[in-house]
Amino acid sequence: MKPTLIRNAMTVDVEDYFQVSAFASHIPRESWTSISCRVECNIDRILALLDEERAKATFFTLGWVADRYPAMVKRIVANGHELASHGWAHHRVSDQEPHEFRDDVIKSKAILEDIGGQRVLGYRAPSFSIGRNNLWALDVLEEAGYRYSSSIYPIQHDHYGMPDAPRFAHHPRGNNGLLELPITTMRLFKRNFPAGGGGYFRLWPYPVSRWFLQRLNHLEHQSAIFYFHPWEIDHKQPRQKGISVKTRFRHYYNLHRMEERIKALTRDFEWDRMDRIFLE
C-alpha cells in the first residue's frame, strides 16, 4: 500500500546518453546526427513502467530530440503526461547570452507545442545552469510564456547549484514572477543533500532514498520533485572513451539497478505531473 496521499512530481529529462554536459568536450554537437539514438526505446520503457503503476510525470524534452522523434513526443502526451522544455540542444544557460537563451527557449517551446498539441508551461535548464549569476534567465522564461522553472538546485556541487536558494516552491523574482520548483533536497547537519534523483539516486542504497522522501512527505509535508534520464535505465549504452574517472563513475554507476529502483519508487509513492501539483 502507498503510505501517503501527498502527490510527488516525477520528472524525466528527455535527452540521449551522448548529449549530457559531461561528454560535451568529447562529443561535439555537430556529430550528434551521426550517432544512433537510444532515447526512443528508453522512453517507451519508461512510459510502460509509469503506466503499470498509473503514475503521471512531466517530460522535460530537448527540442533537438522532439524534432527527430515527433511520434515519441505524441506518445508521451497520449499517455497523459505533461510535456515541458529542456532547451533545444542542451546548451547550459550559463554559457548563453540573454538573446541566445531567449531564442532557445522560444524555439523549443514552439516545437513541443506544435507536436504535442498542448501548452508548454515548464522549463528545466540543462545541468541546472540557472543560479545566482544569471537569474535574469527567469525573466526571459516568463516573457516567453513559461509559468515555472525547475532549474535552480539548492546544493553545493562542482558544476552547478545555489546552496542558499530555497528548498521548496518559490518566486525568486518577486511575487508575480516565475515560479521556481527545485529538485528535492534533504536538510541534514545544516547542509542540503540531493534527494531527488540523478546520480545520487543511483549512489545511495534505495532504502535511503525512500527514507528521504518519506521524511519530506510526512515531517515537512512537502511534495518531492524527482528526476531521472532515459539513458539511466540503459546499461547497454555504448561506453564513452577518454573521460575522467569521476565522469565515468557519475555516468555509469549502478545503471543496471536503475529501472528496478524507479519501479520501487512508483510503487512506494504517489506521482503526478508538475503542472497538476504546483499550478492548480
Ligand SMILES: [Zn+2]
Ligand atoms: Zn539534461
